[in-house]
Amino acid sequence: MTFLGMPSRNLVGEPFPRAARAALGNAQLRRNLAKATGTIRAKRASVVAEVPDWAGLRAAGAAIKDAVLADLDTHLLRLEEALTARGTTVHWARDAEEAARVVTELVTATGTTEVIKVKSMATAEIGLNDALAAAGVRAVETDLAELIVQLGDDRPSHILVPAIHRGRAEIRDLFRREMPGVDPDLPDDPAALAEAARRYLRHKFTTVDVAISGANFAVADSGALVVVESEGNGRMCLTLPRTLISVVGIEKLVPTWQDLEVFLQLLPRSSTGERMNPYTSVWTGPTEGQTSHVVLVDNGRTATLADPRGRAALRCIRCSACLNSCPVYERTGGHAYGSVYPGPIGAVLSPQLTGVRHNKTLPFASSLCGVCYDVCPVAIDIPSMLVHLRGEVARTTAPNAESAAMRALAWAMSDSRRWARALRAGRLGRALGRRRDRIGRLPPPLSAWTDARDLPRPPRQTFRDWWETR
Amino acid sequence: MSTARAEVLRRVRAALAHRPPAPDVPRDYRRSGGPGDLDLFADRLRDYRARVRLTTPDEVTAAVVAALRERGLRQVVAAPGVPAAWVPDDIRSDDHHTAGGVVTACHVAIAETGTIVLDHDARDQGARALTLLPDYHLVVVRREQVVAGVPDAVAALAGVRTQTWVSGPSATSDIELERVEGVHGPRTLEVVVVR
Ligand code: SF4
Numbered sequence: 113m114t115f116l117g118m119p120s121r122n123l124v125g126e127p128f129p130r131a132a133r134a135a136l137g138n139a140q141l142r143r144n145l146a147k148a149t150g151t152i153r154a155k156r157a158s159v160v161a162e163v164p165d166w167a168g169l170r171a172a173g174a175a176i177k178d179a180v181l182a183d184l185d186t187h188l189l190r191l192e193e194a195l196t197a198r199g200t201t202v203h204w205a206r207d208a209e210e211a212a213r214v215v216t217e218l219v220t221a222t223g224t225t226e227v228i229k230v231k232s233m234a235t236a237e238i239g240l241n242d243a244l245a246a247a248g249v250r251a252v253e254t255d256l257a258e259l260i261v262q263l264g265d266d267r268p269s270h271i272l273v274p275a276i277h278r279g280r281a282e283i284r285d286l287f288r289r290e291m292p293g294v295d296p297d298l299p300d301d302p303a304a305l306a307e308a309a310r311r312y313l314r315h316k317f318t319t320v321d322v323a324i325s326g327a328n329f330a331v332a333d334s335g336a337l338v339v340v341e342s343e344g345n346g347r348m349c350l351t352l353p354r355t356l357i358s359v360v361g362i363e364k365l366v367p368t369w370q371d372l373e374v375f376l377q378l379l380p381r382s383s384t385g386e387r388m389n390p391y392t393s394v395w396t397g398p399t400e401g402q403t404s405h406v407v408l409v410d411n412g413r414t415a416t417l418a419d420p421r422g423r424a425a426l427r428c429i430r431c432s433a434c435l436n437s438c439p440v441y442e443r444t445g446g447h448a449y450g451s452v453y454p455g456p457i458g459a460v461l462s463p464q465l466t467g468v469r470h471n472k473t474l475p476f477a478s479s480l481c482g483v484c485y486d487v488c489p490v491a492i493d494i495p496s497m498l499v500h501l502r503g504e505v506a507r508t509t510a511p512n513a514e515s516a517a518m519r520a521l522a523w524a525m526s527d528s529r530r531w532a533r534a535l536r537a538g539r540l541g542r543a544l545g546r547r548r549d550r551i552g553r554l555p556p557p558l559s560a561w562t563d564a565r566d567l568p569r570p571p572r573q574t575f576r577d578w579w580e581t582r
Numbered sequence: 583m584s585t586a587r588a589e590v591l592r593r594v595r596a597a598l599a600h601r602p603p604a605p606d607v608p609r610d611y612r613r614s615g616g617p618g619d620l621d622l623f624a625d626r627l628r629d630y631r632a633r634v635r636l637t638t639p640d641e642v643t644a645a646v647v648a649a650l651r652e653r654g655l656r657q658v659v660a661a662p663g664v665p666a667a668w669v670p671d672d673i674r675s676d677d678h679h680t681a682g683g684v685v686t687a688c689h690v691a692i693a694e695t696g697t698i699v700l701d702h703d704a705r706d707q708g709a710r711a712l713t714l715l716p717d718y719h720l721v722v723v724r725r726e727q728v729v730a731g732v733p734d735a736v737a738a739l740a741g742v743r744t745q746t747w748v749s750g751p752s753a754t755s756d757i758e759l760e761r762v763e764g765v766h767g768p769r770t771l772e773v774v775v776v777r
């Protein structure tokens with residue numbers, strides 16, 4: 113039952129370098145990704161620049177999450193009490209398997225053979241759709257992109273726009289082939305495709321009686337749950353079915369309603385680059401005659417919490433700004449990470465949730481350029497965490513000189529002034545390496561790294577500078 | 583079940599064995615902006631491609647009726663608490679499954695983000711499905727309901743159990759990142775702002 117012996121396969125894929133090589137060969141994927149990430153990056157930058165107190169909001173967001181984590185047991189108990197007092201039934205799950213089993217039992221107890229789902233990272237993480245299918249229940253994804261992914265028997269490639277790897281003609285063909293009752297002459301313009309999905313799903317919304325959601329935030333002192341979305345499928349799922357089951361990671365808590373004044377500014381601007389997303393639903397206990405359940409999921413979060421240097425990954429509000437900013441992600445896409453959590457945050461969160469032993473390559477899926485940290489609305493220092501995890505990978509595998517080098521690098525990077533000094537030293541190193549564009553050897557302990565490979569000569573401009581100004 | 587609860591709580595406590603002190607939260611951001619700027623609010627709404635009508639307290643009914651007539655709606659539902667005169671008898675319906683439009687008031691609105699928030703326990707805003715199924719939503723916003731920023735709205739919403747925050751019509755960018763308005767919620771949002 114312990115997650116260490118049994119990493120959820122939704123968090124581990126094939127080794128990153130191999131998967132990335134395959135992705136890099138896919139031209140359509142790279143074109144779509146570059147367009148998507150470039151567009152969202154620009155939108156985000158402009159709506160963030162509009163907010164004069166962004167730095168203050170970011171600091172508050174980070175501190176609120178840290179405060180929740182520092183007293184997580186107390187806040188969880190308060191949330192449970194508030195939910196129960198309102199009439200919601202609270203369940204707990206230690207790992208993915210248990211969470212999926214709890215939900216499946218709740219679903220089958222209603223006698224239904226079909227459920228509708230609001231897009232939720234947590235349900236993807238626990239492999240819920242497969243568990244339901246094994247029990248004879250069909251889970252219908254209602255987010256347009258998730259629906260595209262599901263009809264194509266495919267995997268999401270991005271947290272925010274999961275079907276970004278698909279082109280419109282592909283989607284039209286998919287709908288014609290897989291969507292019951294669709295117009296056989298369906299054209300491929302996005303409005304027509306969205307209309308087809310609207311009609312197909314409207315029927316599901318009004319006939320299926322059990323819905324499964326996640327939650328972006330759970331307010332500990334009132335038991336209010338919050339879902340942030342764009343399309344309205346969330347509103348449909350939360351409103352129309354008689355039974356609502358919400359799967360909530362234990363890190364989703366905020367202490368008070370007031371704290372949302374911070375996150376409802378940070379999240380939409382960082383995520384879709386909008387001043388506010390089209391729809392946010394808030395509900396407190398069962399509403400309008402519904403039955404409501406909440407399943408609180410650990411699945412590796414407490415292990416992450418136990419590491420003081422990795423803990424901050426639990427602040428993540430899944431905005432995907434770090435994905436859209438990441439030069440590695442922009443080229444490989446989400447599939448290469450092999451986890452439901454891709455990109456920079458996935459590279460730190462996935463190995464922590466599964467234990468680094470089971471996810472050795474992801475901490476290396478980064479150039480450590482630092483853009484992810486700069487854009488993160490809750491100031492997660494992903495680069496330092498990656499270096500720390502690389503050290504952990506080295507420590508848990510055979511002790512060798514590389515692990516010593518990694519620890520030295522981790523030390524250099526764990527303090528921003530130290531790191532800046534190292535970068536400047538690197539620029540000096542350029543002068544030394546003027547003849548060749550490689551540096552042959554570094555002094556120990558960093559020599560363990562350069563013994564195995566040449567270190568490229570540091571460029572005139574650091575990558576961080578170039579990426580920000582391009 | 584209870585063993586899972588005990589085990590998760592035990593793991594949390596073990597992880598926090600050294601009890602990191604909870605940091606003080608720096609509230610170093612704009613906490614209260616007061617009343618919202620109506621022109622900014624209208625601009626933001628238009629940015630989302632919502633329709634906006636500005637009117638005066640004496641002409642609200644006329645503005646609402648004119649909007650519904652222009653739209654050519656044959657069946658319109660309204661939240662139970664809105665003034666009867668807003669929806670003329672010949673187009674009034676009580677079935678939100680078949681109606682083409684819905685009329686409500688709101689609880690609070692945010693100028694900076696162009697957001698309207700509904701309190702579903704309030705009689706003039708109605709149950710959630712009412713404003714979800716019809717394809718057109720007309721909402722009347724009074725000047726004193728418009729606040730400057732998100733923190734003002736959050737303060738005004740303390741204790742409101744069931745809320746929907748609406749910022750423009752339903753939208754998706756899931757296909758090649760091209761924006762399409764109206765997937766599941768109302769495809770048209772019209773806002774009558776009472777000066
Ligand atoms: S790590 Fe930060 S930037 Fe990345 S998804 Fe999480 S909150 Fe967003």
